[in-house]
Amino acid sequence: MTDWNINRRVITxxxxxxxxxxFADIKFRATLSNTLIYSFSVTFARNFLGLLFAIMLNTAFLKGRNLFRVIVFLPYIIAPVVIGYLFTAIYHPVNGILNQTLTFFGLGFLAKDWLNDPSIALFSTIMTDVWRTTGFSMVIYLAGLQAIPHEYYESSDIDGANGFKKLIHITLPLLAPSITVNVVLALIGTMKVFVMILVLTNGGPGYATEVINTYIMSMFSLGLYGSGTAANIILSILIVIIGLPVLLILKKREVEL
Structure with a gap:
């Protein structure tokens, strides 16, 4: 609420x-849009894949399931900076393993400049974060699955329920607390994303991947402390406006065991 910046001695x-x-700044509006797209996309994808992996790796007869659990969870314990530099190399348009693999299998027409093409740069950062965080969601869902009494499934077998009906009427309702935790944590975490974007694209090309936190950093680096603080307040309000209703809605759908 002040004009505080590095060039002013008097704060008004x-x-x-x-x-x-x-809100009159085109760049900030794009930044706001990018943040919401990034947050909702990563939240949906990591929860969908996390639940899928959890169901698959909760199967008792699957050999090596503990090893697979470790493999899926491993990216989450690696520092985001390391993940960022790793995927910068993977996405390299010439020497990156992604384009080289596509070319090897005759799919060279799908090769892209993944981080420098404005039309797909945000998608590339989203996929990187999904790969990094899916394991965390999987672990929470695994804990929820293992807390469901097996007797419920045995009773449904007697009633002739198939796998899909078990999923809809038993698994998902009883996983509601795990879904609540996963979705809320994912929404809050992704709206505050910073390091991953900074390392992969630094908000570029142009401002195709600029998110609110990188915008705030650019404001402070220019000495525009008032604008940077205002953007930070907007981010905090945005998290509350989105996170709180989602939390309340999901809590209402929870089923007690």
């Missing part, structure tokens, strides 16, 4: 001027 109260200027 300006009311909501910083907020008005932010």
């Amino acid at each position: 109260f300006v009311g909501l001027k910083n907020f008005k200027e932010l």
